[in-house]
Amino acid sequence: MSSVHPVQVIAVTGGKGGVGKTSVSINLSVALANMGRRVALMDADLGLANIDVLLGLNARKNLENVLSGECSLRDILLTGPGGIRIIPASSGTQRMAQLGALEHAGLINAFSELGEQIDVLIIDTAAGISDSVVSFVRAAQEVLVVVCDEPSSMTDAYALIKLLNRDYGMFRFRMLANMTRTPQEGQALFNKLTQAAERFLDVTLQYVGAIPFDENMRKAIQRQKSIVEMAPRSKAAMAFVQLAEKVDKWPLPSSPRGHLEFFVERLVQPESAD
Ligand SMILES: Nc1ncnc2c1ncn2[C@@H]1O[C@H](COP(=O)(O)OP(=O)(O)O)[C@@H](O)[C@H]1O
Ligand SMILES: [Mg+2]
Numbered sequence: 001m002s003s004v005h006p007v008q009v010i011a012v013t014g015g016k017g018g019v020g021k022t023s024v025s026i027n028l029s030v031a032l033a034n035m036g037r038r039v040a041l042m043d044a045d046l047g048l049a050n051i052d053v054l055l056g057l058n059a060r061k062n063l064e065n066v067l068s069g070e071c072s073l074r075d076i077l078l079t080g081p082g083g084i085r086i087i088p089a090s091s092g093t094q095r096m097a098q099l100g101a102l103e104h105a106g107l108i109n110a111f112s113e114l115g116e117q118i119d120v121l122i123i124d125t126a127a128g129i130s131d132s133v134v135s136f137v138r139a140a141q142e143v144l145v146v147v148c149d150e151p152s153s154m155t156d157a158y159a160l161i162k163l164l165n166r167d168y169g170m171f172r173f174r175m176l177a178n179m180t181r182t183p184q185e186g187q188a189l190f191n192k193l194t195q196a197a198e199r200f201l202d203v204t205l206q207y208v209g210a211i212p213f214d215e216n217m218r219k220a221i222q223r224q225k226s227i228v229e230m231a232p233r234s235k236a237a238m239a240f241v242q243l244a245e246k247v248d249k250w251p252l253p254s255s256p257r258g259h260l261e262f263f264v265e266r267l268v269q270p271e272s273a274d
Helices: 022-036 062-066 093-098 101-115 130-139 151-168 185-200 214-220 237-247 260-268
Strands: 007-014 039-044 085-088 120-125 142-147 172-180 203-211
Touching: 007 022, 007 062, 007 130, 022 039, 022 120, 022 142, 022 172, 039 142, 039 172, 062 093, 062 260, 101 260, 120 130, 130 151, 130 260, 142 151, 151 172, 172 185, 185 203, 203 237, 214 237
Parallel strands: 007 120, 007 142, 039 085, 039 120, 142 172, 172 203
Antiparallel strands: none
């Protein structure tokens, strides 16, 4: 039942809504797929802007239907741009934390099978610091915190990092700046966040880079496409390609922690801090 190779699990988070978590999740997924990586993208946000809708796809079922035994994980997967596999999770995300033993085992099996078919799993989390967000972030190996140059984005990102550090012992985070207006802005945001975090918390932040503000992002959404497909030469699309190249060089998790069934195990056992 164990998958043969580790899968990189990356949670895209940030505390605040509207900072670009979903945009980053989609475009990073497509850019990685264009590099030949097999990518699954999990929509773990209950909000209105579901990934399937943003990409002009129509999810009729989601993880909730898998949890209730109506269908298998394979049945709910959608195929998006670049061949990325999309897992519509929506209402299933809240139930994840309250599964019975059988459901639990079923889900682990399902993800273990998926793990054989993918190299990377990207999880788009909801805004805020609900239990569901925390459980996805804790279960992932890499946490990508998206921030933009707004006071509330910085304070929300800090609050999220603080909670994950103090209550769950997480100490390693990566920060991506989004919607930057100048080349210096991303690094400046990082310096601000890392100063506060390293002073008051026991954490290490790593700067991943910046995605510039780009009007094409809005246009891409209107056309229900990723910017990486719609305007590959745009500033933002090129920044996403650079981001994907960096992500691709992140160290792979050492097994067995890196196997997808263990990701699900961590996910459905919210009490067991590790
Ligand atoms: N780099 C960017 N440049 C311009 N607009 C952006 C950029 N990133 C995101 N946006 C826009 O910001 C809005 C919020 O993005 P979204 O990805 O839905 O945020 P979140 O998932 O964090 O709530 C969307 O309208 C999106 O098109
Ligand atoms: Mg979102």
